[in-house]
Amino acid sequence: DSGVTQTPKHLITATGQRVTLRCSPRSGDLSVYWYQQSLDQGLQFLIQYYNGEERAKGNILERFSAQQFPDLHSELNLSSLELGDSALYFCASSVLQGTAGELFFGEGSRLTVL
């Protein structure tokens, strides 16, 4: 158990809809990262938050947005969903923002868009 909690574990929805994925980082971790893993792809970095502020953006679509709340949990909002958005979405956390070290990953949220 990494200590990172993601909900829901599975989500099935239709094209055009909007969903919210939730992540609770490990206790004490200030950084939260979101990654997307599509079929046969590696983990693609989407966005990072540190202590409530956006720190880095990766290949995140404009239809996607995220935020980190004062209690440090984070939400990833996906809107106007398309079939290609079907993927595993992982949240990870770490203590520091810019120092080398490992990220701790949650079990992921599997999104299926029909």
Added chain:
Amino acid sequence: DQQVKQNSPSLSVQEGRISILNCDYTNSMFDYFLWYKKYPAEGPTFLISISSIKDKNEDGRFTVFLNKSAKHLSLHIVPSQPGDSAVYFCAASITGAGSYQLTFGKGTKLSVIP
């Protein structure tokens, strides 16, 4: 453009033998490298890492080798055990850049045959 490449999607090894997983990178700014292991229905878990100031790091049965001139790293597992069967992701990062994000390869699925 894929900055971290794992050219072997899969690898089969007999139990007790050595497993060698390879990873190449293109960005010379990467200075910290990690290997993650992922079982089905679980998030990636950290395995071992290496800084660019080293060429080898060992942790029990796992050793990572870094060849900076060739922009190549490898993970050696000796001896391989059936429980090592998983997908292994190579990841790289640029430390001290104000943000810490990992760039992942697509993964190599290791099967250890009893």
